[in-house]
Amino acid sequence: MxxxxxxxxxxxxxxxxxxxxxxATRARAxxxxxxxxxxxxxxxxxxxxxxVYYNPAALTGxxxxxxxxxxxxxxxxxxYDRTETTTPPPADAVGANTGxxxxxxxxxxxxxxxxxxxxxxxLGAGAYAPVSxxxxxxxxxxxxxxxxxxxxxxxxxxxxxxHGDILLAQATLAGAxxxxxxxxxxxxxxxxxxxxxxxxxxxxxxLDDDVSLEQRVRIEGASVVGSFSxxxxxxxxxxxxxxxxxxxxxxxxxxxxxxxxxxxxxxGGTVAENDSTIHQYWPDVLRWAARARPSERYELRLFGxxxxxxxxxxxxxxxxxxKCDVDERGAEKSGTSLVNNQIRDWNDSFGVxxxxxxxPTARSEVFLGLGYDSNAVPDATLDPTILDGHKLSAALGxxxxxxxxxxxxxxxTHIQQLERDITGKSKLDDPDIASLSRLPSGGGRYSQWxxxxxxxxxxxxx
Amino acid sequence: MPARFLPPALLAxxxxxxxxxxxxxxxxxxxxxxxxxxxxxxxxxxDGGLELPSAAQVTGTYLSVVSTSINPKLPVVYTxxxxxxxxxxxxxxTMVDQPLSYEDRMTPVGMKSAPRTLRVTAxxxxxxxxxxxxxxxxxxxxxxxxxxxxxxxxxxxxxxAEIDGADGPVLFWCGSLTGRLHAxxxxxxxxxxxxxxxxxxxxxxxxxxxxxxxxxxxx
Numbered sequence: 001m002x003x004x005x006x007x008x009x010x011x012x013x014x015x016x017x018x019x020x021x022x023x024a025t026r027a028r029a030x031x032x033x034x035x036x037x038x039x040x041x042x043x044x045x046x047x048x049x050x051x052v053y054y055n056p057a058a059l060t061g062x063x064x065x066x067x068x069x070x071x072x073x074x075x076x077x078x079x080y081d082r083t084e085t086t087t088p089p090p091a092d093a094v095g096a097n098t099g100x101x102x103x104x105x106x107x108x109x110x111x112x113x114x115x116x117x118x119x120x121x122x123l124g125a126g127a128y129a130p131v132s133x134x135x136x137x138x139x140x141x142x143x144x145x146x147x148x149x150x151x152x153x154x155x156x157x158x159x160x161x162x163h164g165d166i167l168l169a170q171a172t173l174a175g176a177x178x179x180x181x182x183x184x185x186x187x188x189x190x191x192x193x194x195x196x197x198x199x200x201x202x203x204x205x206x207l208d209d210d211v212s213l214e215q216r217v218r219i220e221g222a223s224v225v226g227s228f229s230x231x232x233x234x235x236x237x238x239x240x241x242x243x244x245x246x247x248x249x250x251x252x253x254x255x256x257x258x259x260x261x262x263x264x265x266x267x268g269g270t271v272a273e274n275d276s277t278i279h280q281y282w283p284d285v286l287r288w289a290a291r292a293r294p295s296e297r298y299e300l301r302l303f304g305x306x307x308x309x310x311x312x313x314x315x316x317x318x319x320x321x322x323k324c325d326v327d328e329r330g331a332e333k334s335g336t337s338l339v340n341n342q343i344r345d346w347n348d349s350f351g352v353x354x355x356x357x358x359x360p361t362a363r364s365e366v367f368l369g370l371g372y373d374s375n376a377v378p379d380a381t382l383d384p385t386i387l388d389g390h391k392l393s394a395a396l397g398x399x400x401x402x403x404x405x406x407x408x409x410x411x412x413t414h415i416q417q418l419e420r421d422i423t424g425k426s427k428l429d430d431p432d433i434a435s436l437s438r439l440p441s442g443g444g445r446y447s448q449w450x451x452x453x454x455x456x457x458x459x460x461x462x
Numbered sequence: 463m464p465a466r467f468l469p470p471a472l473l474a475x476x477x478x479x480x481x482x483x484x485x486x487x488x489x490x491x492x493x494x495x496x497x498x499x500x501x502x503x504x505x506x507x508x509d510g511g512l513e514l515p516s517a518a519q520v521t522g523t524y525l526s527v528v529s530t531s532i533n534p535k536l537p538v539v540y541t542x543x544x545x546x547x548x549x550x551x552x553x554x555x556t557m558v559d560q561p562l563s564y565e566d567r568m569t570p571v572g573m574k575s576a577p578r579t580l581r582v583t584a585x586x587x588x589x590x591x592x593x594x595x596x597x598x599x600x601x602x603x604x605x606x607x608x609x610x611x612x613x614x615x616x617x618x619x620x621x622x623a624e625i626d627g628a629d630g631p632v633l634f635w636c637g638s639l640t641g642r643l644h645a646x647x648x649x650x651x652x653x654x655x656x657x658x659x660x661x662x663x664x665x666x667x668x669x670x671x672x673x674x675x676x677x678x679x680x681x
Contacts, residue, residue, distance in 0.1 A: 136487075150494040154487065163484040200484040205532045205604045205647070213533055218488045264485075266492055267532055267649045274648040319648070339648065435599075435608040436646050 035130035037070040037111035039411040039454040040355050040369045040395050043303035044289035045233055045244035048458060049113035052126035054287055055231035055246035056174035056187030059122035062115040063460040070111040070128075075451040078103040078135065080384045082156040084443035086208040086429040089149075095142055096152035096211045097159070097440075101384075103137050120178040124189075131168035137161060137384060151202050151214035157384035159209045159440040162216075164199035164385065168251065168282075174229070183235040189228065193251040196222040197259060197278060199385065205267060208429065209440035216266045219317055219340070221259030221278035225252040231287075245288040250311065256281055260320060263339055275320035276339055281311040283348075297359050301369070304352035309376040314437075316341040330437025341437040343428070349376035349388075355395065363401035367411070370394055375420075380427035382420070383442035389417040397454070409456040419447040514586045514621050517546035517553055519632050523660045526559055527677065528614075528639070529670035530653035535678040536603040537670050538610075539567045542657060553582040553620070564603035567668055567680055572598030586621020594644075603680070605646060614641035616655060633659045636672040 036042060037050055044055035049068045051058035085097035113126030143152035154162045174189030198220040204213040231246025251257060259278035264271065289303035316324035322337035332338040355369025371393040377386065397411020426443040427433070526542040529535075540559040547554045556579050563569040575595075582588040592614050599607040618637035626633050636656045643649045654671035668677040 151491060153494070154491070163487040165484065198484045200487045207605055216488050216491045218485060220484075263648065264488060265647060265649055266488070266495075267647065270531065270650045270652070271492060272649045338646070435605050 035128075036413060036452050036454070037072065037109075037113075037128050037456075038068070039070075039397055039409060039413065039452075039456060040301065040353075040357075040367050041409070041456075043291075043301065043353075044231065044246050044287040045242040045291040045301075045303065046289070049115040049124055049126060050111070050128075051176075051187075052113045052115070052124040052172045052174045052189060053128060053130065053170070053229075055233065055244050055289070056124065056189040056229055057176050057185040057231040057233040057246065058244055059115050059124045059174060059176040059187055060117065060120070060178040060185040061233070061242070062117055062122060062124070063462055064117050065459075065461040066115045066117075067459040068113050069457050071455045071457075072109045072111070073106065073453040073455075074109050075106045075453075076104070076133075076135075076448065078137075078384075078387055078446075078448040080137070080157050080387075080444055080446055082384075082444040083423045084426070084441050086440040087204075087206075087210040089211045093149045093152060093211050095140070096149055097156060097209050098444075099140070099156045101137050101140070101155040101157050103135050105134070105136070107134070120180060122176045122178075122187075124174045124176075125172065126174075127169070127171045129167060129169045131166060134163075134165035135161060135385075136163040149211045149214070151216070152211060154202065158202040160201055160383040160442060161385040162200045162202065164197070164201075166198075166386075167194070167196045169194045170227075172229070183238060185233040186230075187232070187246075188230045191227045191229070191251075192224060193227055194222070194224050195251060195257065195259060195282075196220070198261075201385075203265065203267075207435055207438050207440075217340075218264040219261070219276070219278070221261030221276065221317075223252075223257055223259045225257060227251045227253065240293050242291045243289075244291075245286070248285045248287070250282045250284045252282065256324075258321075263317060276317055277320050277322065279314075279316040279318065279324040281313065283308040283311050296362075299357040299359075299367075301355045301357075302352070304350060306348065306350045307376070308348050309346040310348045312344045312346045314341055314343050314345075326434070326437065329432060329434045331434030332436065338436050341434075342439065343381055343433065343437055345378060345381050346376045347378060349374045353393070365399040367398065368394070368396050369413075371415075373415070379420075379422040379425035381442070382422055382426070382446065383428060383439065384446075387417065387446050387448050389420045389446065389448075391415050391417045399456075405460055407458045407460070409454065409458070411452075411454045411456075413450075413452040413454070415450040415452075417446075417448045419445060421445045514551070514553060514582065514584060515623055515625060515632050517548045519625065519630070520544060520546035520553065520555065520620070520623075522631055524657045525660055525666055525668070527656045527658070527668050527670060528653065529655065529677070530639070530643075530651045532643070532647075532649065532651060533604045534653065534670055536564075537668065537677050538564070538597055538601055538603065539668060540601075541570070541660065544657075549581070551584040555580050555582060555588070561597055561601035563600055564606060565600075565680055568665060571600035582618075582620050586619055586623075588616075588618050588620065590616040590618070592616070608646045610643060611645040612641055612643045612651070614639055614651075618655075618657075631659060633661075634666075 047061035081100045089096045111128035115124035137157040139155045172191040176187030178185045200218045203217040204210045227249045229248040233244035263276040264273040286306045292300045317339040319337045325333045351373040353371030357367040373391040377388040393415040395413040399409040401407045426441045428439040429441045524542040526540040527537045529537040539562045543558045545556045560574045561572045580590045597610045599609045623635035624633045639653045658666040
């Protein structure tokens with residue numbers, strides 16, 4: 001679905017998206033899944049306006065008028081030690097394709113949401129970037145000024161990514177209804193999603209990593225599509241226990257996303273730019289949460305998600321508006337419209353987080369949380385474009401009700417990806433893969449971390 | 463944010479956004495490489511007779527070598543059957559080419575082309591425009607296995623062809639090309655071509671331009 005077909009792009013939502021995208025694209029190396037807004041209270045049973053995103057049914061737990069602004073500051077560090085090369089460089093270019101590189105950066109990532117509750121109904125709206133990141137790998141100073149191999153200066157990750165960004169900005173309208181006798185809330189939401197991707201990487205006409213043929217390619221595309229969400233929240237023990245689950249459809253619903261843009265190539269001394277389309281399927285997400293408040297002093301939380309990343313089998317680039325029609329080897333079945341087909345073959349992933357809050361006074365709270373997120377990217381297709389692995393997280397923060405109508409939350413969440421060594425396991429350059437679906441090897445050691453400094457202000461009126 | 467910080471923050475915003483543009487890294491590479499020499503015809507035209515050879519001198523079977531800016535040292539190679547007919551003071555050439563394997567530059571792969579005709583002026587120059595030509599992947603030395611599709615314009619000069627002796631057959635001519643590659647990559651291309659006679663079934667050396675620079679050996 002393209003912008004022309006989007007049915008869920010009201011003017012206000014688009015305005016929010018534009019504002020948000022301008023902020024989010026500034027996020028350097030900010031990672032990939034950035035849906036952390038609301039900090040430890042951002043989950044399917046949360047009682048704040050970010051329920052618009054996590055579970056529209058939970059909007060019935062918000063205050064009569066409730067505004068929330070999350071000013072997260074993200075720091076991100078990534079490490080890649082490329083240990084293998086598809087085409088060994090000549091003797092005077094040793095180190096051009098293998099060795100260590102890093103990406104380190106800091107970026108703001110704002111989100112905002114608001115809700116309005118009247119009787120048993122609640123309405124909400126929000127704008128956020130659940131997926132956002134920009135990654136720029138460090139260059140290789142050993143090749144600064146080298147005119148024989150001028151591309152090597154861009155570092156050892158360059159065959160997959162020199163600099164790129166991805167943004168999924170979402171604006172949502174949602175509504176919920178609370179069925180009092182059943183202590184059950186039901187909610188639905190519709191979203192307008194702006195998705196944009198841009199990458200620059202090295203390219204050899206031989207589609208390997210031959211430094212003597214090295215050139216550049218830039219691929220970019222964007223699309224606006226709709227999505228929906230639905231959820232429920234039940235309160236088995238009134239005021240003490242909440243159980244919730246929600247479902248968020250893929251952007252573009254269940255159809256293939258088409259990100260229209262251009263491919264810019266530099267080959268043999270000439271630069272060309274051609275209209276193109278990126279084809280991909282994005283995942284849907286199932287979220288669940290349990291929140292218990294055994295006393296006024298304590299709250300316990302257990303929540304998680306299941307994301308169907310297995311839908312992302314490939315990211316295929318064709319000439320504008322052509323079909324991506326490839327076989328199991330990644331070969332185009334007919335025609336010559338295929339530009340590039342990056343095989344992903346990702347796996348479904350899940351995350352689980354547990355935490356709790358202690359309320360020293362009625363107006364203050366301290367909280368902590370621990371979590372685990374599984375790995376979606378298999379060894380065979382991992383590359384420095386999008387890193388992933390098993391991740392552990394820890395969060396610590398507090399909240400103060402500074403005024404009757406204004407509360408402020410501050411927290412820090414650290415996510416550490418355990419090191420992965422996929423030397424000898426990359427299949428990106430497998431000769432059995434058809435030529436336009438082949439990439440240089442992604443073999444090597446990877447790790448990364450994220451640090452989220454969250455500052456969330458909430459304005460409430462009853 | 464205090465009001466006094468707002469103006470500098472707004473001023474800094476475009477810089478921040480500019481830094482975030484991945485296109486910057488693309489352009490940076492172009493700047494680093496723009497001093498590299500661009501491919502051209504590859505040297506002076508051979509010292510031929512500067513007269514248009516006769517039809518009988520031109521007719522024959524040749525090795526055609528097409529070298530593009532994508533990777534000049536890895537040309538696509540064909541056999542080329544040329545039949546020339548005198549048309550007043552001009553020549554009409556009918557050509558049929560057969561792609562050869564990139565692996566040995568001798569084994570035919572894919573189909574022969576349909577016969578095509580072009581006119582050589584009395585001064586010896588000609589232009590041949592080929593559109594939507596698909597070359598099989600087995601003949602593609604740059605990206606083996608990937609068929610190519612391209613529009614190409616060849617500019618040749620037959621009056622400066624090398625001739626065997628005074629009135630013998632044409633042995634070699636050459637020229638330049640421009641065009642656009644549509645698949646597997648979309649790219650404007652430039653390049654050179656050479657046409658060398660196959661004498662008694664013996665394939666000549668594979669040279670890529672008028673200066674007769676050799677191609678890289680096959681794999």
